[in-house]
Amino acid sequence: MVQRGRRTTRVSGDERQDAILVTAEALLAERGFDDISIEDLARGAGISRPTFYFYFASKDEVLLALLDRVITEVEHRVGGLPRDFESDPAGAWTRSIGIFVEVFVAHRGVATAAIAARARNDEVRVLWSKSMQSWADFSTEVIRSEQARGAAPGGIDAHDLAVSLNLMNERVITAVLNKESPAIAESRALDVLSTIWIRSIYGSVNPGRA
Amino acid sequence: MVQRGRRTTRVSGDERQDAILVTAEALLAERGFDDISIEDLARGAGISRPTFYFYFASKDEVLLALLDRVITEVEHRVGGLPRDFESDPAGAWTRSIGIFVEVFVAHRGVATAAIAARARNDEVRVLWSKSMQSWADFSTEVIRSEQARGAAPGGIDAHDLAVSLNLMNERVITAVLNKESPAIAESRALDVLSTIWIRSIYGSVNPGRA
DNA sequence: CCCATTTCTCGACACCGTGTTGACTATGTC
DNA sequence: GACATAGTCAACACGGTGTCGAGAAATGGG
Numbered sequence: 200m201v202q203r204g205r206r207t208t209r210v211s212g213d214e215r216q217d218a219i220l221v222t223a224e225a226l227l228a229e230r231g232f233d234d235i236s237i238e239d240l241a242r243g244a245g246i247s248r249p250t251f252y253f254y255f256a257s258k259d260e261v262l263l264a265l266l267d268r269v270i271t272e273v274e275h276r277v278g279g280l281p282r283d284f285e286s287d288p289a290g291a292w293t294r295s296i297g298i299f300v301e302v303f304v305a306h307r308g309v310a311t312a313a314i315a316a317r318a319r320n321d322e323v324r325v326l327w328s329k330s331m332q333s334w335a336d337f338s339t340e341v342i343r344s345e346q347a348r349g350a351a352p353g354g355i356d357a358h359d360l361a362v363s364l365n366l367m368n369e370r371v372i373t374a375v376l377n378k379e380s381p382a383i384a385e386s387r388a389l390d391v392l393s394t395i396w397i398r399s400i401y402g403s404v405n406p407g408r409a
Numbered sequence: 410m411v412q413r414g415r416r417t418t419r420v421s422g423d424e425r426q427d428a429i430l431v432t433a434e435a436l437l438a439e440r441g442f443d444d445i446s447i448e449d450l451a452r453g454a455g456i457s458r459p460t461f462y463f464y465f466a467s468k469d470e471v472l473l474a475l476l477d478r479v480i481t482e483v484e485h486r487v488g489g490l491p492r493d494f495e496s497d498p499a500g501a502w503t504r505s506i507g508i509f510v511e512v513f514v515a516h517r518g519v520a521t522a523a524i525a526a527r528a529r530n531d532e533v534r535v536l537w538s539k540s541m542q543s544w545a546d547f548s549t550e551v552i553r554s555e556q557a558r559g560a561a562p563g564g565i566d567a568h569d570l571a572v573s574l575n576l577m578n579e580r581v582i583t584a585v586l587n588k589e590s591p592a593i594a595e596s597r598a599l600d601v602l603s604t605i606w607i608r609s610i611y612g613s614v615n616p617g618r619a
Numbered sequence: 620c621c622c623a624t625t626t627c628t629c630g631a632c633a634c635c636g637t638g639t640t641g642a643c644t645a646t647g648t649c
Numbered sequence: 650g651a652c653a654t655a656g657t658c659a660a661c662a663c664g665g666t667g668t669c670g671a672g673a674a675a676t677g678g679g
Binding site for chain 2: 630
C-alpha cells in the first residue's frame, strides 16, 4: 500500500485526500494526465493549489495512489480464481486474462495515464513493473508445469514466453482502451488474446484436456 | 516526408535544421525526451532558442521528423525482402520481424520517445498508427493467404491476429530497449517473437513447407 | 556595385504550471 | 485559556515555452 503526504492519519481531511483522488479519476476519464493541472485537482476537491501539496507531493503521487488501487483490485480478483489449468487449460487462461481486461476497462483513465507515466516517473515504473513481474512469474510457473507434464511443448523458454504474452496483453488492452488504430474490437479482445496464449503455449489449436 | 518550419528550401541553413536533428538524436540516446529542453537543442546546434523556432515549430516537430526517418528506413528495408512465405514460412516471418528489431535497436532513443509522445501528440500518433496500420495490413494479407491455402488454421480473424502480434512486437521491443523488468534478453528477442508468431498463426510448432 | 528583398538571428517579453515559504486560522486537549 | 497540531492559502521564485519586432547577413536584378 502506498502511504504518503499526510503527516499522520487522524480525523477529517482524509475526505480531502479522497476528494482529490475522486476528482483525479473523474478527470482522467475525460482527458489526458498532462491536460490536468494541480489547479484542476485542487478546485475539484474544493481546496487551493498550495493546499493540494499538503496531501500529495505531486500530481504523480496521486496517479501512483490510483494505480495502487487498480493493481490491488487485479491481484485480489486473480487470487480468487480456481487454478484448474490441468482440467481446462483454455478456460483457465481465458478467465485470468479476462480479469485484466475487465479491470482495465473499468479504470481506463488510470491505466492509460499510468502506463504513459512509466516513462517519466520512477515510482510508477517500479510499481508497474513489480506487478508485471508477479503476473509474469505466475504465468511462467504455469507454463513450466504444463511443459513438465507434457501438455505443452518446449522449444521456447517458459519465462520468455510468459513475459512476451503479458506484454502483448498490456499493449493490446491499452490499444483497445484508447481506441487506437490499429486495434481490435473490445468485444473480441479477450477471445483473441486467449487464442494467441493457448496456441503459443500449447503449440496447437486445441490443447488436450487431462 | 514531413516538411515544415522552413519557409522555403534554398541554400544553407539546412545545415542548421540538420544540426538540430543530429543533436536531438544524440541527446535522445542519453536521456529522455522530457529532460531535453529546446534550449539544449538550440545550444547543440549552435543557435539561440528563438532561432530554433525558425526551423521547427516545437520540440515535438523535431521528434516527428526523426520518427519519419526511422519509419522510412523500416519500410525501405522490409520492402526489399523476398516474400517466400510459401516455401519457408518460419524464415520469412523471422526476417520481417528482424528488420523491426534491428532498426529500433539502432534508433532506440527515437523509438522510445516517439512511442511515449503518442499519448500527447496527435501528429506523432497519426504517423505511428499509419505505419502500424500498414504493417498490420501486410501481415493480415499474408495470414489470410496462408489460411486460404490451408497452411494456417482458421478459428481467429486474420486481422485481429495480425494487429495483436504487431502490437506485441512493439511492446516487447520497447521493453527490451528500455531494459525494463520484466523483459527478455535482447539476444533472444527475435527468436521468441517469431516463435510466438508462427505458433499462433499456424497453430503448430512446425509449419509444413510447401 | 548598390539597393531591395528574402533569409536568418536573437534580445526581450509574456505566459503558464510547478513547487515553496511563512503567516494565519481552526480544533481539540490538558 | 494557552498550546500544540492539522489544515489553509496569498505571495513568491523558478524554469520552460512560445512570440514579437528590430535588426544582420546573404542573394539577385538592375
